[in-house]
Amino acid sequence: MSSETKSLTTGTPYDDAYRTMIVDCIRLVIPVVNEVFGKHYSGDEEVIARPNEHFIAQQDSEEKRITDGTFTIRGEVDETYLFECQSTPDSNMLIRIWEYVVQIGVERGSVLANRMVIRIPQAAVLYLRSAESTPDTMEIVVEASTGSLAFPVRVMKMRNYTLDAIFDKKLFFLLPFYIFTHESEFERHKEDDRWLEALRAEYLEMLRRLDDAVEQNQLSSYYRRTIIDMTKKVLESITAKYDRIREGVSSVMGGQVLEHEAKTIFREGIKEGEQRGRQEGRQEAIEQMSVKLYNIGTPIEQIAEAADVSVNIVRQWIAAHTA
Structure with a gap:
């Protein structure tokens, strides 16, 4: 063979x-x-x-x-x-x-x-x-x-699956792919401002309900941020030929991870690792969470501050995990 x-x-x-x-x-x-x-x-x-x-x-x-x-x-x-x-x-x-x-x-x-x-x-x-x-x-x-x-x-x-069904059943895993439920409408409504505004409103509602899920301890801040980032990634691909739709919906999804959000995500990740009794030491857990934050677009300077290490150390961690 x-x-x-x-x-x-x-x-x-x-x-x-x-x-x-x-x-x-x-x-x-x-x-x-x-x-x-x-x-x-x-x-x-x-x-x-x-x-x-x-x-x-x-x-x-x-x-x-x-x-x-x-x-x-x-x-x-x-x-x-x-x-x-x-x-x-x-x-x-x-x-x-x-x-x-x-x-x-x-x-x-x-x-x-x-x-x-x-x-x-x-x-x-x-x-x-x-x-x-x-x-x-x-x-x-x-x-x-x-x-x-x-x-x-x-x-x-x-x-x-409607947006209500996804949240009612806690099927958060499906949210990045929700735009597929509207794909067949793109060509017909690509110049329809009212339709686009309704779609934007759906995604604003998604963000609001994600925030509620975090407050109710149904989701971690890191899961919320990953869902948002993957939603944006799928959105940008599926709407590649429809500039107005892509720009209209993407504009409500937010930008980079904010400094306070990065710190919250970092603390949650370390706490979860400790609670689940993972075998890696605390330092390794910090390293892994730093790389995850980098992968969802967090500036290296913010990661370094949250981890209480130098920027060069964070760069070394990232290089080790992307080699």
């Missing part, structure tokens, strides 16, 4: 935003799992992000596939989930999911004497765009001489 590998990541802003949410706001997937899989997690469970690189054997080669989100929720019984994000329906989606879940199952499986047990994760797809013909459920059926096994793949569609 050749050692050649091919990366199949698309690198779109939607992919980047989704993976950022999975990596940096992993706890926000719990309400989404409850919604999609009919679970009843409290929200206090530990969530462990799993490696998203899997090597799939092909003829004379090995392909490196990057899954969007694989994670385990700890509980009475640990459950592993594969949650993929797809911008449009794709006939190859089920093939890729099957390849992923089998590879994950093998990695998590066990062999005892002459018996191998493969633990297949539960799987779902978030469709950012969908049509009337997009199925509400999907299924993979494995047939063998001893019988068949049906493997369900749950489907979540952005078009089904």
Whole structure:
């Protein structure tokens, strides 16, 4: 088998935003799992992000596939989930999911004497765009001489979620992709001031309700800021051909992280790390939070002040994590 590998990541802003949410706001997937899989997690469970690189054997080669989100929720019984994000329906989606879940199952499986047990994760797809013909459920059926096994793949569609529904169900994870619910209206309303003002009002309402969620301890300041930054990233991409819409909505989303906000985020991050008993020392937690602040656009000078270190030290931390 050749050692050649091919990366199949698309690198779109939607992919980047989704993976950022999975990596940096992993706890926000719990309400989404409850919604999609009919679970009843409290929200206090530990969530462990799993490696998203899997090597799939092909003829004379090995392909490196990057899954969007694989994670385990700890509980009475640990459950592993594969949650993929797809911008449009794709006939190859089920093939890729099957390849992923089998590879994950093998990695998590066990062999005892002459018996191998493969633990297949539960799987779902978030469709950012969908049509009337997009199925509400999907299924993979494995047939063998001893019988068949049906493997369900749950489907979540952005078009089904209003802003009220997202906040009522605490599906904050979906907020960066909310603009997809309006995409079909862009061409028709690109010169419509009244429509644009209504859209701006929706995003102002989103910001207000995010602030309320922080005050009510439903969200950390860091999660709020990451949601806002990823929302802006998706907005700028999806409205690239519609300058008035892009400028109108982006203008309400705010700018750089403010100094007091940076300090609040920093304190929350360190406190959360200590509460969860992470193995890294306090200094490493400070370093990691500094890099996260940098990644959401915080000026290095503000990070240095919040961390109580020199600007040069912060630059060294950033360089070490981006090398």
